[in-house]
Amino acid sequence: MSGAGSQLRDPPASVVPLLDELRRFMDERVKPLERAVLSQPFVESLPLLRPLREEAKRRGLWAPQMPKAWGGQGLSMLEHGFVSEVLGAVPFAHWVLNCQAPDAGNMEILLHFGTPAQQERFLRPLVEGAVRSCFSMTEPDRPGSNPTWLETRARRDGSGWVIDGTKWFTSSADGAAFAVVMAVTDEDAPPHRRASMLLVPMDTPGVRLVRNISVMGHAGSDWPSHAELAYEGVRVPADAVLGEVGAGFAIAQERLGPGRIHHCMRWLGVCARAYELHVERAATRPFAPFVPLGALQMVQEQIALSRIEIHAARLMVLDAAHRIDAVGQKEARDEIAMIKVFVARTMQAVLDRAVQAHGALGVTDDLPLAAFFRHERAARIYDGPDEVHLAALARRALKAHGVKVP
Numbered sequence: 043m044s045g046a047g048s049q050l051r052d053p054p055a056s057v058v059p060l061l062d063e064l065r066r067f068m069d070e071r072v073k074p075l076e077r078a079v080l081s082q083p084f085v086e087s088l089p090l091l092r093p094l095r096e097e098a099k100r101r102g103l104w105a106p107q108m109p110k111a112w113g114g115q116g117l118s119m120l121e122h123g124f125v126s127e128v129l130g131a132v133p134f135a136h137w138v139l140n141c142q143a144p145d146a147g148n149m150e151i152l153l154h155f156g157t158p159a160q161q162e163r164f165l166r167p168l169v170e171g172a173v174r175s176c177f178s179m180t181e182p183d184r185p186g187s188n189p190t191w192l193e194t195r196a197r198r199d200g201s202g203w204v205i206d207g208t209k210w211f212t213s214s215a216d217g218a219a220f221a222v223v224m225a226v227t228d229e230d231a232p233p234h235r236r237a238s239m240l241l242v243p244m245d246t247p248g249v250r251l252v253r254n255i256s257v258m259g260h261a262g263s264d265w266p267s268h269a270e271l272a273y274e275g276v277r278v279p280a281d282a283v284l285g286e287v288g289a290g291f292a293i294a295q296e297r298l299g300p301g302r303i304h305h306c307m308r309w310l311g312v313c314a315r316a317y318e319l320h321v322e323r324a325a326t327r328p329f330a331p332f333v334p335l336g337a338l339q340m341v342q343e344q345i346a347l348s349r350i351e352i353h354a355a356r357l358m359v360l361d362a363a364h365r366i367d368a369v370g371q372k373e374a375r376d377e378i379a380m381i382k383v384f385v386a387r388t389m390q391a392v393l394d395r396a397v398q399a400h401g402a403l404g405v406t407d408d409l410p411l412a413a414f415f416r417h418e419r420a421a422r423i424y425d426g427p428d429e430v431h432l433a434a435l436a437r438r439a440l441k442a443h444g445v446k447v448p
């Protein structure tokens with residue numbers, strides 16, 4: 043849906059060859075597997091999908107968001123935005139290129155806060171795609187929207203730490219090699235300095251995967267899954283702490299900034315795919331002899347609304363990416379908050395319209411729409427529910443007028 047003549051909506055020349063290669067790879071190798079992969083548990087698709095990862099490496103597409111020195115493609119945020127949009131069309135395409143959540147976020151924080159020894163042990167195999175990881179912060183009995191208030195504790199014991207607590211919605215824990223666990227290390231510190239992040243190998247005694255939580259009728263397995271985890275007397279060495287002791291909240295903010303924009307970029311791909319299917323359906327489905335569905339004005343209105351909203355969302359995301367590259371994510375926090383809310387809502391509306399236009403076919407698994415619909419409802423909840431971002435935006439606006447809102 044891009045067009046020539048706009049600096050913002052066209053990809054920078056630096057990324058055009060990569061995008062051309064990526065589109066070929068998606069059309070030739072990834073899209074043809076979509077139906078098979080979506081119709082069975084992900085773990086059973088691994089023999090089909092692993093060769094694609096090797097091919098992505100050979101074709102110079104691997105880990106686009108990571109620096110070249112680490113085996114990635116060294117893309118800027120804006121360049122990655124265009125790549126992620128293409129990948130978003132297929133639910134598992136980010137995994138094929140090793141830029142999927144939650145691993146991409148963990149790579150980011152290991153790159154910025156890991157010691158050389160932590161990077162060798164945890165980051166290197168993660169970037170190579172030899173292992174997966176998970177991020178374990180949210181708890182069943184505490185509000186995820188207030189990550190300064192956690193129950194999980196890590197207490198000093200000799201030279202190391204002992205972790206106790208329960209987490210849930212730790213995505214992709216099933217089969218992961220390690221977890222980044224957020225735990226309170228100093229109860230008496232100010233709220234934003236209470237917790238730390240600890241690197242915990244999943245085979246450490248005391249780590250127990252209680253269950254893969256059933257979400258929208260699917261328990262999932264392997265990468266597309268969300269686990270409840272018990273940490274029971276989990277002993278890790280002193281050097282398991284990522285960054286400084288007490289810096290967990292600050293690192294979480296660092297992780298969530300790029301994480302949010304990565305999600306938004308992926309959602310643009312979801313929107314583009316849903317829109318493409320929507321228009322195709324309206325153009326080809328007969329409503330009456332020789333009359334396509336798209337001849338009906340109410341159907342046209344739905345197409346037009348999606349087109350407008352996707353266009354607005356896309357420009358907002360590209361602008362936010364541009365600002366992050368130019369001034370950093372802290373300065374771009376308003377733009378990030380705006381797109382997190384706007385794009386998630388746009389995607390929900392666009393998917394809903396596309397499903398509706400397909401009638402019964404829209405809710406089947408013959409098309410990717412139902413899978414998108416199931417997975418992406420959560421977009422308005424994870425990485426900060428809508429309300430958290432709306433409140434933060436309004437608070438900053440009011441602060442500029444001297445009003446301090448608690």
Ligand SMILES: Cc1cc2nc3c(=O)[nH]c(=O)nc-3n(C[C@H](O)[C@H](O)[C@H](O)COP(=O)(O)OP(=O)(O)OC[C@H]3O[C@@H](n4cnc5c(N)ncnc54)[C@H](O)[C@@H]3O)c2cc1C
Nearest residue numbers: 177178179180185186187211212213420423424425427429
């Ligand atoms: C599919 C999925 C994947 C996830 N993956 C991970 C993961 O890998 N690791 C991880 O640690 N967590 C993960 N999460 C958890 C996610 O981060 C939390 O669900 C989120 O932070 C919200 O926390 P909560 O569920 O405890 O809801 P709560 O904090 O209890 O909030 C419930 C509702 O209250 C309202 N609310 C909250 N704050 C405000 C406010 N300030 N103003 C007004 N209303 C408000 C909102 O409507 C919100 O949805 C995942 C969640 C989902 C659904």
